[in-house]
Amino acid sequence: MSDTKNAASEAYVDENTTWDSFNLDPRLLQAIDQLGFEHPTLIQASTIPLALEEKRDIIAKASTGSGKTGAYVIPIIQNLLLEAEQDASNHQIKSIILVPTRELSNQVHQFVEKLLIYSNNKINLINLASNLSDQVLNSLLLNKPEIIISTPSKLIQVLEKNVNTNLIDLSTVKNLTIDEVDLVLSYGYLEDLQKLETYLPIKKNLQTFLMSATVNDDLNDLKSRFCSRPAILKLNDDEANQNKLIQYYAKTTEFDKFLLAYVIFKLNLIKGKTLVFVNNIDRGYRLKLFLEQFGIRCCILNSELPINSRLHIVEEYNKNVYNLLIATDETNDFTVEKDEEEEEDVDMEESKSEESESKQKSKKKSSKKQKKDNEYGVSRGVDFRNVACVLNFDLPTSSKAYIHRIGRTARAGKAGMALSFILPIKEFGKHKTASLPTAKKDEKVLRRIVKQQSRNGFEIKPYQFDMKQVEGFRYRSEDAFRAVTQTAIREARIKELKNELINSDKLKRFFEENPQDLASLRHDKELHPTRVQSHLKRVPDYLLPESARQDPKKLGFVPFHKNKVHKNRKKKPSGRKADPLKSFKNKK
Numbered sequence: 001m002s003d004t005k006n007a008a009s010e011a012y013v014d015e016n017t018t019w020d021s022f023n024l025d026p027r028l029l030q031a032i033d034q035l036g037f038e039h040p041t042l043i044q045a046s047t048i049p050l051a052l053e054e055k056r057d058i059i060a061k062a063s064t065g066s067g068k069t070g071a072y073v074i075p076i077i078q079n080l081l082l083e084a085e086q087d088a089s090n091h092q093i094k095s096i097i098l099v100p101t102r103e104l105s106n107q108v109h110q111f112v113e114k115l116l117i118y119s120n121n122k123i124n125l126i127n128l129a130s131n132l133s134d135q136v137l138n139s140l141l142l143n144k145p146e147i148i149i150s151t152p153s154k155l156i157q158v159l160e161k162n163v164n165t166n167l168i169d170l171s172t173v174k175n176l177t178i179d180e181v182d183l184v185l186s187y188g189y190l191e192d193l194q195k196l197e198t199y200l201p202i203k204k205n206l207q208t209f210l211m212s213a214t215v216n217d218d219l220n221d222l223k224s225r226f227c228s229r230p231a232i233l234k235l236n237d238d239e240a241n242q243n244k245l246i247q248y249y250a251k252t253t254e255f256d257k258f259l260l261a262y263v264i265f266k267l268n269l270i271k272g273k274t275l276v277f278v279n280n281i282d283r284g285y286r287l288k289l290f291l292e293q294f295g296i297r298c299c300i301l302n303s304e305l306p307i308n309s310r311l312h313i314v315e316e317y318n319k320n321v322y323n324l325l326i327a328t329d330e331t332n333d334f335t336v337e338k339d340e341e342e343e344e345d346v347d348m349e350e351s352k353s354e355e356s357e358s359k360q361k362s363k364k365k366s367s368k369k370q371k372k373d374n375e376y377g378v379s380r381g382v383d384f385r386n387v388a389c390v391l392n393f394d395l396p397t398s399s400k401a402y403i404h405r406i407g408r409t410a411r412a413g414k415a416g417m418a419l420s421f422i423l424p425i426k427e428f429g430k431h432k433t434a435s436l437p438t439a440k441k442d443e444k445v446l447r448r449i450v451k452q453q454s455r456n457g458f459e460i461k462p463y464q465f466d467m468k469q470v471e472g473f474r475y476r477s478e479d480a481f482r483a484v485t486q487t488a489i490r491e492a493r494i495k496e497l498k499n500e501l502i503n504s505d506k507l508k509r510f511f512e513e514n515p516q517d518l519a520s521l522r523h524d525k526e527l528h529p530t531r532v533q534s535h536l537k538r539v540p541d542y543l544l545p546e547s548a549r550q551d552p553k554k555l556g557f558v559p560f561h562k563n564k565v566h567k568n569r570k571k572k573p574s575g576r577k578a579d580p581l582k583s584f585k586n587k588k
Contacts (some may be wrong), residue, residue: 014037014045014236017289022048025081027118035114041067043235044074047209048281050231051075056232057208059223063411066235069111072097072177072209077115077123079175080146084122091124091553092172093142098152100183102307103314105129107383108179109149115388123147128154130259131307134161141167152184152192159199161544164475170199176226177209181219186400188221193222203228213407245410247453248463249420249446253427254434257393258290259477260421263470265296265324270417272388273317275408276326279394285496285527291324292526293480295537297576302328309500319384325384329396329405370562384408392420395442399452402445419463422446434481472543480536492527 012150019032040048043062050056052075062068071258076095083094097112099105105109126140128150137158148155162168178184178193202207208226210219223230252260264270278284281302288298299322301313317325387409396402402420409416424437429553 004250012041012043012062014042015039017045022074022078022114024074027120028081028115029078030118031115032074034117037070039244041070043067043233044071046233046235047071048075050233051207051209052078054231055207057210057227059210059219059227059230060231060233060235061212062233062235063213068211069108069179072179073108073112073115076147076175076177077112077119080123081119084119091146092145093146093148093168093170094173095175095177096155096170096173097106097147097149097177097179098155099129099149099179100151100187100189100431102129102131102151103311104180104383105149105151106311106419110501112147112149125149125511126414127160138162138167152189152196156192156195159196171201173206175207175209176200177211178222179209179211181210181212181222182306183212183404186220189316190221193225197225227279244415245406245418245458246416247406247418247420247458248464250423250465251424251459252465254423254431254436254439255478255481257421258287258434258481259470259474260465261287261393262291262294262296262477262480264472265291266294266300267544270389270391273320273323273386274325274389274391275384275387276324276391276393277329277396277405278326279329279396279436281328281330281493282489283394283436284328286484287326289484289492289527290477290480290489293483293533293536294476294539296324297526298322298324298326300326300328303330304493304497305500306503309503312503314384318383320386326393329401330417368385387411388416390416390418394420394436394438395420395445396490397438397441397445399445399448402449403452420446420460421425471544476536476543480533483533495527 002116019029019037019040022040024032043060044067047058047060048071051058051072058072060068060071062071076097080094083090097108099108099275105127106129109125109130112125116125118409124143125147126137126145126149128137128148132140141158150158156169159170184193203226206226206228208230210222210227210230212219250260261276265274277288278287281304284300284302288300291298299313299317304315312324313322316322390406390409392402392405396405406418409418423442425440425443428440429435453460
C-alpha cells in the first residue's frame with residue numbers, strides 16, 4: 001500500500017461516491033487508481049462537481065489530511081486535459097498554484113506529477129520555489145508550462161524581473177489556487193497577492209480555489225479580489241478529531257525543561273514519533289547537543305539548512321528513519337494576536353511592545369548570522385506524517401501559532417498528544433543559560449490558548465510530573481548541560497551547516513538518479529559538545545524506579561506522574577536501617 005493511500009483518513013472518505021461519477025479523463029482515472037484512492041473524500045466529492053460542472057469559485061475549509069490538495073488539483077488537470085485534446089500545440093500558462101512554503105510547494109509538485117503520469121507530457125508544470133538557478137527557471141518558463149507552482153513572493157520576484165520581456169505572461173491564466181490561505185496571510189504575503197492581481201485577467205474569466213483548514217474574516221479581502229461567484233464549503237470534521245487529540249501543559253523551571261526531555265526520551269515514555277518545537281536556532285542545537293550525550297538520536301530542522309536537506313529530512317522523518325525531530329518554529333518573530341477578546345487591551349499593548357523590541361534585537365543579531373530562508377515554515381504547511389506527540393519545548397507567542405503546531409499530530413483521524421512546557425513568571429531568569437526571552441510571556445499566552453481551545457470545544461489539562469522519580473536523573477543532566485557551552489553550540493551550528501551543504505549538493509547531483517542510496521544519507525549524526533562523556537549514554541539501574549529494575553520490559557511504562565496515595569493508609573514503621581556492608585553478598 002502506498003503512502004499516498006493513507007493521506008486521507010477513512011473518516012473523510014465518501015464511500016457513496018465513485019470516481020467514475022465525475023466523468024474524468026481515463027488517464028486521470030488511471031493515475032488516481034495508481035495512487036490507491038478507492039473513493040473520493042468528502043471535500044473532493046463536494047468540490048469537484050462544483051468546479052467542473054458549474055464552474056464555480058471554491059472557498060473550502062477542511063482539516064489537514066482530508067484531501068484538500070486533490071480537491072483542487074483534479075479539476076485543474078481535468079480541464080487542462082480537455083483543452084489539450086482540442087489544441088495540443090497551444091502551450092500557455094493556464095493555472096497558478098500558490099502555497100506558503102517551499103516545502104509545501106515541493107509536495108504539491110510531486111502530487112501533480114503523479115496525477116500526470118499517464119498524460120504523455122501533454123501538460124507541463126514548473127515549481128518556481130524549487131532550488132534551481134534563475135537560468136534554469138528561465139529556460140523552463142520558455143516552454144510555457146501550463147501549471148506554475150510557487151510561493152507568492154517568488155512568483156512576484158520572477159514577474160518583476162521579467163516585466164519587460166515576454167518570458168512569463170499571466171494574461172492566459174484561467175485558474176488561481178491559494179492553498180493554506182490562513183498561513184499565506186499570516187506570513188505577510190497579502191501585499192504580494194495584491195500585486196499579483198494586476199498581472200491576472202479579470203476575475204470573471206478566472207476560476208479561484210481558496211483552500212484552508214480555517215475560514216475567517218481575513219479571507220474577505222481575497223474573496224473580493226479574486227472570486228466572482230464563490231461556493232463556500234465548510235466540512236464539519238472537527239468532531240471527528242476532537243476526541244483524538246489530547247492536550248496537556250506542564251509548569252516547570254527553565255532547566256527542568258531539559259531534565260524532563262532527557263527522562264522522557266531516554267526512558268521512551270512517549271511511544272511513536274515526536275516533533276519538538278523550539279523558538280530559535282541556537283535553542284535547537286542546545287537541545288540536540290544535550291540529548292545526544294545520553295545516546296538520544298535526533299535531527300534538526302531550521303531555516304539555515306539548504307532547501308534540499310530540509311525536504312530530505314522531512315521525507316526521511318515520514319519514512320520513520322527518525323523518531324525525534326527538533327524543529328525551529330520562527331513564526332514567533334512575526335505572529336501577532338488579532339483576537340481582542342483573548343486578552344485585555346493593556347496586555348496586548350505590552351505584548352506588541354515586547355515583540356517590537358525583540359524584533360529590533362533580532363534584526364541587529366541577524367546581520368551577523370547566517371542568512372536564513374524567509375519562506376521556511378514547519379509549524380504549518382509541511383506534511384509530517386504519523387506524529388504521535390508534539391512537544392512544545394518552548395511555548396509559541398500566540399494561540400494561532402499553537403494551533404498550527406499541534407495540528408501536526410492527531411491528523412487524518414489518528415490519535416495524538418500535545419504537551420507544552422510552561423514557565424511560571426516567578427521562575428523566569430533564574431537559570432540564565434537555560435533561559436529564553438519569549439518564556440516570560442508563557443502564562444499570558446497559555447491563558448489565551450486555553451480560552452481559544454475552550455471556544456472550539458477542546459480542553460487543555462494540567463500535567464504534573466512526579467519529580468521524586470525524576471530527581472535521580474538531575475545530577476547527570478546538570479553534568480551534560482554544563483558541557484553544552486555557547487562555543488559548542490556555535491561550532492555545532494557551523495559543522496551542521498557545512499555537512500548539509502555537502503549533503504544538499506549530493507542530493508541535487510547524485511541521489512535523484514540513485515534513490516536507493518537516500519537511506520545512507522542521515523541527518524541525525526552526533527555533533528558532539530566540547531566535552532564528550534560516553535558514560536552518560538547508559539542509564540544505571542539505581543536511577544530507575546523499582547518496578548523497572550525488576551522487569552526491564554516495564555521501562556516504557558514507568559509512571560512519570562504522581563501516584564495517588566490513600567489518605568487513611570498508615571505508613572509502615574521503618575524499623576532499623578539495614579547495614580549495606582552486612583547485607584552485601586559476594587557473587588560466586
